[in-house]
Amino acid sequence: MKKKLLISLLLLAGLAQVHAQTLRVGLAEDPDALDPTRARSFVGRIVFSALCDKLFDIDEKLNIVPQLAQSYAWSADSKALTIKVRPGVTFHDGEKLDAAAVKFNIERHKTLPGSNRRGELAPVTSVDVVDAMTVRLNLKEPFAPLLATLTDRAGMMVSPKAAQAEGEKFASNPVCSGPFKFVERVAQDRIVLERYDGYWNKQNVHFDKVTYTPIPDATVRLANLKSGQLDFIERVASSDIEKLIAEKKLKVARITEIGYQGITINIGKSERAQQNPLGRDPRVREAFELSLDRQGLAQVVMDNEATVGNQWVAPSNAFYAKNVPVPKRDIAKAKALLKAAGVPHPSFTLLTSTSSDAQRIALVVQAMTREAGFDVKIQAAEFATSLNMADKGDFDAYVLAWSGRPDPDGNLFSFHGCKQPLNYAGYCSAETDKLLDQSRALLDPAARKKVFEQIAAQVLKERPVVYLYHRNWLWAYSPKLSGVRDIPDGLLRVTGLKMAP
Amino acid sequence: MFEFLLKRLASVVPTLILVSVLIFGLQQLLPGDPAMVLAGEEQDPTVVAYLRVKLHLDKPLPVRYGYWVAGVLKGDLGESIRSQEPVLTLVLQKLPVTVELALLAFAIALLIGIPAGVVSAVGRGTAWDALANGFSLWGISTPNFWLGILLIMLFSVQLGWLPASGYVSPFVDLRANLAAMIMPAFVLGNGIAGVLMRHTRSAMLQVMSADYVRTARAKGLSERVVVLKHALRNALTPIITLGALELGTLLSGAVLTEQVFTIPGFGKLVVDSVFNRDYAVVQGVVLVTASAYITLNLLADLAYFAVNPKLRS
Numbered sequence: 001m002k003k004k005l006l007i008s009l010l011l012l013a014g015l016a017q018v019h020a021q022t023l024r025v026g027l028a029e030d031p032d033a034l035d036p037t038r039a040r041s042f043v044g045r046i047v048f049s050a051l052c053d054k055l056f057d058i059d060e061k062l063n064i065v066p067q068l069a070q071s072y073a074w075s076a077d078s079k080a081l082t083i084k085v086r087p088g089v090t091f092h093d094g095e096k097l098d099a100a101a102v103k104f105n106i107e108r109h110k111t112l113p114g115s116n117r118r119g120e121l122a123p124v125t126s127v128d129v130v131d132a133m134t135v136r137l138n139l140k141e142p143f144a145p146l147l148a149t150l151t152d153r154a155g156m157m158v159s160p161k162a163a164q165a166e167g168e169k170f171a172s173n174p175v176c177s178g179p180f181k182f183v184e185r186v187a188q189d190r191i192v193l194e195r196y197d198g199y200w201n202k203q204n205v206h207f208d209k210v211t212y213t214p215i216p217d218a219t220v221r222l223a224n225l226k227s228g229q230l231d232f233i234e235r236v237a238s239s240d241i242e243k244l245i246a247e248k249k250l251k252v253a254r255i256t257e258i259g260y261q262g263i264t265i266n267i268g269k270s271e272r273a274q275q276n277p278l279g280r281d282p283r284v285r286e287a288f289e290l291s292l293d294r295q296g297l298a299q300v301v302m303d304n305e306a307t308v309g310n311q312w313v314a315p316s317n318a319f320y321a322k323n324v325p326v327p328k329r330d331i332a333k334a335k336a337l338l339k340a341a342g343v344p345h346p347s348f349t350l351l352t353s354t355s356s357d358a359q360r361i362a363l364v365v366q367a368m369t370r371e372a373g374f375d376v377k378i379q380a381a382e383f384a385t386s387l388n389m390a391d392k393g394d395f396d397a398y399v400l401a402w403s404g405r406p407d408p409d410g411n412l413f414s415f416h417g418c419k420q421p422l423n424y425a426g427y428c429s430a431e432t433d434k435l436l437d438q439s440r441a442l443l444d445p446a447a448r449k450k451v452f453e454q455i456a457a458q459v460l461k462e463r464p465v466v467y468l469y470h471r472n473w474l475w476a477y478s479p480k481l482s483g484v485r486d487i488p489d490g491l492l493r494v495t496g497l498k499m500a501p
Numbered sequence: 502m503f504e505f506l507l508k509r510l511a512s513v514v515p516t517l518i519l520v521s522v523l524i525f526g527l528q529q530l531l532p533g534d535p536a537m538v539l540a541g542e543e544q545d546p547t548v549v550a551y552l553r554v555k556l557h558l559d560k561p562l563p564v565r566y567g568y569w570v571a572g573v574l575k576g577d578l579g580e581s582i583r584s585q586e587p588v589l590t591l592v593l594q595k596l597p598v599t600v601e602l603a604l605l606a607f608a609i610a611l612l613i614g615i616p617a618g619v620v621s622a623v624g625r626g627t628a629w630d631a632l633a634n635g636f637s638l639w640g641i642s643t644p645n646f647w648l649g650i651l652l653i654m655l656f657s658v659q660l661g662w663l664p665a666s667g668y669v670s671p672f673v674d675l676r677a678n679l680a681a682m683i684m685p686a687f688v689l690g691n692g693i694a695g696v697l698m699r700h701t702r703s704a705m706l707q708v709m710s711a712d713y714v715r716t717a718r719a720k721g722l723s724e725r726v727v728v729l730k731h732a733l734r735n736a737l738t739p740i741i742t743l744g745a746l747e748l749g750t751l752l753s754g755a756v757l758t759e760q761v762f763t764i765p766g767f768g769k770l771v772v773d774s775v776f777n778r779d780y781a782v783v784q785g786v787v788l789v790t791a792s793a794y795i796t797l798n799l800l801a802d803l804a805y806f807a808v809n810p811k812l813r814s
Contacts, residue, residue, distance in 0.1 A: 030584075030773065032541075032583050032584060033583070033584060033585045038585075039541075040539065040540065040541025040542070040543070041541060042542070113551055113555075114548060114551050114552065114555065115548070116540070116541060116543060116545060116548050118545060118547055118548070119543060119545040119547070119548075120543075168585075169585075171584075171585050172585070172586060186594055186765060187581075187584050187586060187591055187594065187765070187770070188765050188769050188770060188773060189668060189763075189765030213666070213667070213763065214763075215666065215763050216760060217760055217761065219650060220650065220653065220665070220666070220760075220761055220762075220763065223650070223653045223654065223657060223658055223665050224657075224665045224666050224763075226658045227653070227657035227658045227661060227664070227665045228661070229657070229664055229665050229666055229667055381532075382533070382776070383538075383776070384531075384532075384533030384534070384535075384537070384538045384776065384777075384778055385531075385532040385533040387533065387534075387537055387538065388532060388533045388534050388537060389532075391534075391537060391544075402542070403542060414543075421543070421544040421545060421546050422543075422544055
């Protein structure tokens with residue numbers, strides 16, 4: 001009898017193992033369109049990392065590793081990138097991934113009306129199918145950040161058949177080649193994905209389903225995790241982290257982001273730059289930077305869940321320019337600079353969005369710089385409004401964060417190149433432009449690093465952006481969940497994740 | 502009565518037109534460019550330009566209004582510019598959720614508010630009165646989001662009795678649906694119960710001192726019959742008006758409560774859409790909400806006929 005009971009218990013346990021396992025993820029926002037070509041939001045990329053594989057991926061150390069690509073080679077003149085496609089990969093509709101599919105996708109990214117990938121792939125002039133499984137991307141000029149670009153949405157491959165059939169409606173039923181396939185989406189409620197049995201790396205997929213639930217409030221998100229409604233949440237409030245670690249009931253990950261938090265200064269975007277001492281005189285900007293205590297800022301605003309920095313990449317990044325270290329706070333020097341500039345008490349308006357982080361930064365900056373003689377007025381505007389004001393140059397200084405790209409070029413070129421779309425500061429220097437072009441043309445990391453050092457020396461003395469710190473991605477998850485990879489882009493990779501019974 | 506109904510129905514059309522012009526116009530006064538919000542972090546100028554043309558933002562305001570009205574008349578409320586789903590689909594997805602939440606909350610409000618108001622009016626000056634007044638004050642002055650988070654902490658995190666979120670359709674699993682809805686419905690109903698109680702109490706106090714109540718008592722009717730049949734029925738007219746207004750507000754979506762409990766209803770939809778400058782969605786939702794308001798007011802008018810025979814003649 002006992003034996004029978006034991007056997008049935010074991011059987012039951014076995015059944016429980018087989019029973020469908022779902023990974024439930026809490027997101028901070030509702031993603032936008034689920035079409036890699038048109039997608040625009042950060043949070044959408046979290047869903048894509050389960051839904052759509054890319055030609056390349058990045059690892060914990062920001063190294064580029066092949067995903068749908070098997071290998072790659074640059075041509076001698078660095079103007080062509082040949083990619084061997086991984087064999088045996090199929091899309092969720094069973095179609096095969098081959099060189100023609102890659103060509104279709106790159107061309108779709110480049111030509112679809114409303115494509116948000118067009119700018120990223122602008123250096124690619126044409127795509128050749130070399131053989132069934134080899135494709136060649138031809139470039140206008142050498143472009144080192146291309147591989148990094150292909151680790152994000154520009155490298156995601158969708159089924160050409162589905163994309164052609166669905167047309168405009170592709171986003172409501174995306175067909176990719178990731179570990180999970182699309183099941184349903186109810187806007188602002190849930191996105192449901194289900195394991196794809198034909199996945200090329202399926203031995204590393206240990207869930208049957210993944211659901212993503214957008215819960216904007218961090219407290220509520222955490223309450224859902226604590227009550228067992230969710231298994232994983234992103235963007236935990238920094239004020240909750242210390243307690244979570246002390247409680248030891250949940251696992252926590254803290255990963256330095258690849259983006260940054262900074263203050264953009266209008267130095268040439270509009271006439272307003274010349275009307276204000278901060279925009280007009282580099283000495284005033286230097287005094288402004290010297291009056292800031294970055295560690296203090298990180299402590300008050302982020303509960304120390306940030307690494308201070310003064311550049312577009314964090315000090316731990318391989319491309320950080322060591323020749324321009326983080327300056328220490330120096331009120332005496334700041335005062336002397338303001339005196340030399342003839343404005344001992346400069347006044348300017350600091351524009352912020354209404355997010356609580358941005359507002360706290362503005363308040364702390366206001367208090368810190370007052371000691372050096374600055375009179376900072378804070379203007380808070382809801383995000384869409386503040387963005388519009390920044391674009392028109394209707395600001396003196398603007399608290400603005402960037403989510404970051406794996407290659408430094410993605411944090412740099414668009415912000416400091418003349419007339420580039422994200423250059424809200426209005427910074428423009430022929431010499432910097434030349435150096436930026438050079439940094440794109442060099443494939444050798446050591447040589448690129450030297451150019452980045454020159455760019456840092458050039459740009460940071462003008463201070464179009466005063467970089468403050470690099471936030472930590474804060475994740476919390478069930479103690480039963482293992483295999484979470486701390487990748488600095490802040491996107492949860494679902495392959496390799498396992499839930500202990 | 503029929504004539505009255507016709508007149509009321511005829512007034513609906515100009516009201517709706519006015520609402521549509523207002524919502525369309527007011528949204529355009531919002532600073533911020535929807536194309537820029539939609540273009541995301543990258544702000545690729547070709548994308549911004551493409552979106553401007555696609556959303557007709559390059560056309561003058563009256564032309565844009567024309568596009569929208571023409572669509573609405575054909576039953577096409579447009580497409581969400583963020584998720585690229587048809588607005589009608591979004592509205593139809595959210596409407597049943599919001600209606601269910603509103604009705605549950607309203608039922609809770611009625612079940613608590615009216616008896617509490619009657620008890621406190623009948624027992625004026627007693628401990629019951631003080632208790633009901635205290636409850637009403639609590640209901641009116643407790644912020645929904647705060648009460649919501651407290652309930653989640655208690656019933657979901659500490660006790661583990663109810664889910665903290667996770668809306669399930671009642672057609673899929675009624676039990677799970679009610680488990681997910683009971684806390685948000687209570688949070689919403691609690692506030693309205695307070696308001697209803699105050700109004701019921703004052704209406705009842707007025708009616709209870711009327712001559713016919715004294716007559717009814719003099720006839721030797723039991724206090725129960727006097728209160729429930731004679732007094733309450735006459736006190737109901739102002740309560741119906743208030744109830745219709747409160748229900749209308751509930752139907753327009755309970756923004757904070759929906760956020761806290763992650764209920765995928767109208768409130769969440771409209772707030773997210775305003776921040777994303779998703780004009781089409783905001784317009785669609787407001788149009789539907791306005792229609793709901795108008796219908797409810799019409800129903801409230803009809804309810805007067807039911808409770809007040811004097812109006813029927």
